[in-house]
Amino acid sequence: MSNNIAIDCMGGDHGPPVTVPAALAFLRAHPDAETVLVGAEDEIRPLLASAADVAGRCRVHHASQVVAMDDAPAMALKSKKDSSMRVAANLVKAGEAHACVSAGNTGALMAISRFVLKMLPGIDRPAICSVLPTMTGHVYMLDLGANVDCEAEHLLQFGIMGAMLAAALDHQERPRVGLLNIGEEDIKGNRIVKEATDLLAASGLNFIGNVEGDGVYKGHADVVVCDGFVGNVALKITEGLAQMLTTFLRQEFGRNFLTRLSALAARKVLGNFKRRVDHRAYNGASLLGLRGVSVKSHGSADVFAFSQAIARAHETVERRVINRIAVKLSELQAQRGLLSPGQDPETGENA
């Protein structure tokens, strides 16, 4: 059976005009995949007019409500039971789809994913994991904002989940896991980071110790673990700085006739540079720790960026990431005597 991805077509800043063409682009690039387009049927159908080539792999599922970007997560969960976001998650739960993707409200997607799909045994809340470009390749970083008051145990779980994701997506058996810290001396770091160091060192992961902020982009690790507060600040600092630098570069090239002329001369180089650091190519954050695949796209994603998020969901299913995480978590729990080896790692029930 081919993978089927449920797409919340109503989420994000643009809705169907972006999400539907992105779904079609994804289907054209993945001849083995299917999608369910969830949302207002009257808005989605007209956008499928020119999609005869992939129509057979693209079903529309009507949903009457939309989660707004500023809806409180609890409200979205409680009073929007027919929202496109909720229905997409329901389809995963019911086994009609293998993953869901949304560019909507992050808090609502977390609450809905957690309520509908449930957490893996031993995990309390989903962690948000994104891929970022580095000097030498890319890095998986988590948590990026779901868990703001973390204990050391949570950081250990992030390490396991990030390592399994990296291992699955990059075919790399023992990705290097680093703990984000502020110095390489062990005298540095806050209390929780110090405790997490011991847990990670004993986890059986390929734990390489501390990584400093600059080490993230220097490619010092394949997976960087941090609490959701620090991770979110790091991600937003990155967005803000990148935007500032590109704005300054654009301003300098646009200053006068001569500088615009030199921009023309350098347009190929600038284009290559832009492609190389294009954040759209990295769109699609994984909500990890759930019993199903749920991927969050940036709210402002365009067609290319959103199709990348769908592709990430597809790959996550394809490479059986959830199963890998569940197995590794249960190994660790068994090792600690918290779960007997006979228990099913995905449900926590006895076999």
Added chain:
Amino acid sequence: MSNNIAIDCMGGDHGPPVTVPAALAFLRAHPDAETVLVGAEDEIRPLLASAADVAGRCRVHHASQVVAMDDAPAMALKSKKDSSMRVAANLVKAGEAHACVSAGNTGALMAISRFVLKMLPGIDRPAICSVLPTMTGHVYMLDLGANVDCEAEHLLQFGIMGAMLAAALDHQERPRVGLLNIGEEDIKGNRIVKEATDLLAASGLNFIGNVEGDGVYKGHADVVVCDGFVGNVALKITEGLAQMLTTFLRQEFGRNFLTRLSALAARKVLGNFKRRVDHRAYNGASLLGLRGVSVKSHGSADVFAFSQAIARAHETVERRVINRIAVKLSELQAQRGLLSPGQDPETGENA
């Protein structure tokens, strides 16, 4: 009496070959200032051969020891009592200099500054405050690594110290103070940040509430307050990302003959861009909360960068930053009944 800055000539990656020419450049740019060059006399003197023009404002003070970059702070404090770093701080304490500057080991400079200069009443540890460029000007950010396990009360103190520094250096009476957080909704943020919000709102500062990571570079605030762990990560993420982007840009322009030709055509624009984001211009972090002025230069600073750090120390003295901080702290303490209004704000003693 003109300002006299004590310079630890031995600190940093380069030592006297950078610090001495930087001191001379500073003196030439500030005809009202004086310096004391502290360190190995036989290394410093030869570098003064061509400095007849400023020799009258430049005294050499021998120190027989050097704090190494990897010395443990406690060790540097205890067993290197004649280090150039320690002697520079001693000169400030003795009133022979108004400020000290060092590119040496951060932990040692903090420990020595704290031991020799002492903290202002009500402050436990120095906070590290740097200036960063933004889309609209610049921002003062603190703490950048001195205090990793902060309580809300510390964040309040950082707000006060940062605001007084910004007010003094930028002639801006009520700088906008923001608290680094991960969302604008009040449901977001960790426990300590939530508590700090209430303290800052009641502080009498121009507190504008939360600032997200991207808001730092968008210029949403004049002063951004955070704990030392988050601040250090933000600073290092900035360094790493900036380095990655400039490396990629250089690689793309250096790819072949044609791209190198276009770099030639764009060299003026690229030069302007580089100058605009030159981190060297922002070199010189203030250690705030002390009863004297102590400025930390980046270890890898070159002559231009180190002279900027000396200039920052000079300005900090000139604009009476310590006094402003002391007065504001004592106002706050009096308001809370912790210090009677008759007490001297700088010493804590009764007038």
